[in-house]
């Protein structure tokens with residue numbers, strides 16, 4: 001399996017004129033002091049950041065737009081404020097432990113350990129990243145007195161990708177889907193090179209820049225760092241220079257299910273599947289998943305049983321699968337694997353066993369797909385169906401690699417410029 005990683009890393013080096021595959025990880029300022037005051041018009045100021053409106057609310061905290069008063073042009077940034085002891089988040093986690101999903105699009109963070117641990121891991125992972133298609137962390141303010149952590153990030157004012165209307169019809173043109181796909185491939189390629197598996201790729205975690213010309217990958221709340229993968233991707237010489245936070249090397253989160261149900265790869269949920277499990281990738285990390293016996297059993301006649309005899313491993317291929325699900329969502333305005341009811345159990349069964357079917361047309365511009373196996377090899381439909389086919393390959397060993405997605409015969413992204421500047 002290391003072959004695809006090796007070829008990917010050599011392609012990186014070859015593809016970049018500077019000879020450096022990617023930007024070096026950026027330095028993130030760690031600030032232990034917090035000063036809270038108010039502007040003349042009574043707006044809060046956290047250290048040098050003047051707080052504006054709230055842009056979003058996550059499970060563990062809130063995100064605000066802010067302006068850096070210390071910069072010449074009052075640079076616009078985002079600040080995520082997380083309270084360490086958050087009773088609401090603890091309650092949500094408790095509910096999930098009982099397998100009562102809040103929504104099928106809510107990420108599972110089952111037993112991911114203490115909130116503090118989760119945030120520290122998210123920060124440690126973001127600290128390793130500096131890439132044009134990955135949301136950049138700039139500063140962490142640790143407010144021990146009030147039990148809060150502030151993460152100062154670049155602000156993506158275009159917001160989350162909206163991919164469907166109320167009738168579950170696509171709202172993005174095929175060309176926009178193509179660009180988003182290209183951006184995510186490049187962002188993921190960088191993450192994997194850094195040894196990071198995102199584990200929650202989905203449209204809601206892709207944020208638009210202000211001009212909506214580019215997306216960046218966000219939300220590293222359930223991401224995993226694999227030193228083995230970093231070694232395989234970057235080579236021992238490079239990886240040995242990494243200054244790794246010890247929290248990154250803690251593998252305990254890998255034994256927990258994480259991600260958003262409709263986007264989970266078959267190998268993550270294959271314990272529901274009675275068939276022999278896909279074989280294990282040689283580059284896989286060594287930690288295994290536990291049995292998911294506690295899953296809600298809806299439909300007692302089902303023959304699907306948790307397969308506890310074989311333990312599966314988490315690899316970068318799960319991000320490729322999630323990219324395939326994401327691309328399908330963008331093109332068709334619906335998820336590819338749709339259970340007849342809201343049962344998570346049925347969903348997992350369908351992901352593992354069923355094939356996906358396209359609509360007759362794709363995108364807001366309603367381009368013909370030509371069906372599941374288009375005959376016209378020169379058509380856009382053929383290229384896109386072929387790409388989906390390879391991304392949504394159930395066997396992770398046969399699934400397309402990002403390298404293949406970028407440079408091989410899949411011309412879906414081929415005529416776009418291969419690289420964007422990596423600065424942010």
Ligand SMILES: Nc1ncnc2c1ncn2[C@@H]1O[C@H](COP(=O)(O)OP(=O)(O)OP(=O)(O)O)[C@@H](O)[C@H]1O
Pocket residue numbers: 055056057058059060061062063078080107135153154155156157159160204207218219221
């Ligand atoms: N850098 C950013 N720029 C613009 N909007 C952002 C940024 N970071 C997060 N957001 C928005 O803020 C909202 C909350 O983000 P946040 O990461 O806290 O929650 P989340 O995505 O639900 O993740 P979790 O609950 O797992 O921590 C999201 O809707 C996201 O779109």
